[in-house]
Amino acid sequence: MRPKASVFAGPEDVKLIMARTLAEMELTDHNKSSLLEDGVLGSLLQLVSHGDTEMKQVAVKALQNLSTLPKNGLQMIREGAVGPLLDLLCHHTSPQTLREQVAATVMNLAISTASQDLSETQVSLLESDEDICRLFSVISLTRPTVQQSILRAFHAMCQSPSATTIKAQLTQCSAVQVLVPLCDLDGNIRANAVKLLCCLTEDVDEATILEHMTQKSIDTLLRIIKTSSDEEEIASAMGVISNLPKRPQITEWLLGAEGLPLILRFLQASKSKGSHKNQLIENAVGAICHFSNPTNQQSQKQAAEIGLIPALVQWLELGTTLTKKQAALSLAQFSVSSLALSRPFPKRHGFWCFSPPPEAVCPVHRGICTIESSFCLVEAGAVEPLVRVLGETNLDVCEAALDALLTLIEGERLQSGSKVLAEAKAIPSIIRLLSVSSPGLQEKVLRSLERIFRQVEFKQKYGASAQMPLVDLTQRGNSSTKSLAAKILAHLNVLHDQSSYF
Incomplete structure (x- = not known):
């Protein structure tokens, strides 16, 4: 039989006995829910403010027991449990035992905010910037058990509806500076620090990250990736690397610490079916962007030589939406370098019958291409997968794939690249993007079609299918898309060059 809330109105010794019973009982979720519905929370919060330490401890332990049910956690926050708990924790x-119990309870309350139904009024654990910094400051002043609970609490809050506010204020509280050294520790403190650091580096400005990240920090993150048995910790460490600014210094540190083959290993051999597999692959593909920057062909070459490009093409087919986007972005960066690296086709001299068989000429770059030497999308078999990605419903991933494909028609490659796109059935897919809801993407599509349709062959073959969406854009688009659509329609002889749309 569960205790009734009214019992807490008795003498002090009875209150203590009942609170201790509630703290130590094995309760079902139904019991926990019913107790709060019966009003036990108010009585326990009164005991939390009691002068007697033992009374405080049993009351907090009871709250900790009840707060493991997310529904209860949200109700506790609504009914004012956070203030008294923070006062105890920061006092x-x-x-120490009391602070550990309070920290564990606060952690449960934070976890409850990450499980809210979006259709309900949202609840935040910490209402003020002062409370956010106040709670985070405890990390530097307490023992590992309390540190771990607070780190987990902030990680949960970074998954809640108030995540943007929490992350912004933690940045103001110099959280990155506190978390980076904690990543050098072992055990649960390190794991939770890395997970929270991953969340913060998604949004923090480059200057803040660069201020606290060193070669030692990179070495630490790679060591975690290499040695940890916690898949979420590995994914988070990879996420921090993915979130780091794409600067030459960072790339140099990663290469010097053998980070490239380590990251690639997860892309090539990931058979994991763990709950964090998608996050791990997304972050690993994101981390690859450090090595694909076209301003650093040396790092591109090292990445291509160990088999990175085929791995990216593979994840275009198998990955989540974010993985496909990241893979397409890296492939686009590699492709930017291809024309300059394509080897000129050698002139043949002497008796042809005694010459070795000629090497195939790349249909886009008109030279000798390989994946390893010129990072060629055609040689990598990436064109068709990128075309399929154009059909995704997520416009960000469509745009990333389009960016990669458009590298094939840049400058002098317009004619040869357009033929390759046509053979891969890319042009109808590009035309379909005229009808998307993103003006920026529409404008990018219009500029590419304007170039493609300068060629009579493609104007005749695809112009008719583009007419209706182009006419629609002249009616409904913004000033820029209206003008570009009208210009293409003039190419197609649908509008006169003197049209008022220009």
């Missing part, structure tokens, strides 16, 4: 004279 340096509170016994």
Whole structure:
């Protein structure tokens, strides 16, 4: 039989006994829910503010027990449990055991905010910037058990509806500076620090990251990736690397610490079916962007030589939406370098019958291409997968794939690249993007079609299918898309060059 809330109105010794019973009982979720519905929370919060330390401890332990049910956690926050708990946690004279129980309870409350139904009024654990910094400051002043609970609490809050506010204020509280050294520790403190650091580096500005990241930090993250048995910790460490600014210094540190083959290993051999597999692959593909920057052909070459490009093409087919986007972005960067690296086709001299068989000429770059030497999308078999990605519903991933494909028609490659796109059935897919809801993507499509349709062959073959969406854009588009659509329609002899759309 569960205790009734009204029992807490009795003498002090009875209150203590009942609170202790509630703290130590094995309760079902139904029991926990019913107790709060019966009003036990108010009585327990009164005991939390009691002068007697033992009374505080049993009351907090009871709250900890009840708060493991997310529904209860949200109700506790609504009914004012956070303030008294923070006061106990931040009061340096509170016994260590009490602070550990309070921290665990706060963690449960934070976890409850990450499980909210979006259709309901949203609840935030910490309402003020002062409370956010106040709670985070405890990490530097307490023992590992409390540190771990607070780190987990902030990680949960970074998954909640108030995540943007929490992350912004943690940045103001110099959280990155606190978390980076914690990543050098072992055990649960390190794991939770890395997970929270991953969340923060998604949004923090480059200057803040660069201020606290060193070669030692990179070495630490790679060591975690290499040695940890916690898949979420590995994914988070990879996420921090993915979120780091794409600067030459960072790339140099990663290469110097053998980060490239380590990251690639996860892309080539990931058979994991763990709950964090998608996050791990997404972050690994994101981390690859450090090595694909066309301003650093040396790092591109090292990446291509160990088999990175085929791995990216593979994840275009198998990955999540974010993985496909990241893979397409890296492939686009590699492709930017291809024309300059394509080897000129050698002139043949002497008796042809005694010459070795000629090497195939790349249909786009008109030279000798390989994946390893010129990072060629055609040689890598990436064109058809990129065309399929154009059909994704997520416009960001469509745009990333389009960017990669458009590298094939840049400058002098317009004619040869257009033929390759046509053979891969890319042009109808590009035309379909005229009808998307993103003006930026529409404008990019229009500029590419304007170039493609300068060629009579493609104007005749695809112009008719583009007419209706182009006419629609002249009616409904913004000033830029209206003008570009009208210009293409003039190419197609649908509008006169003197049209008012220009």
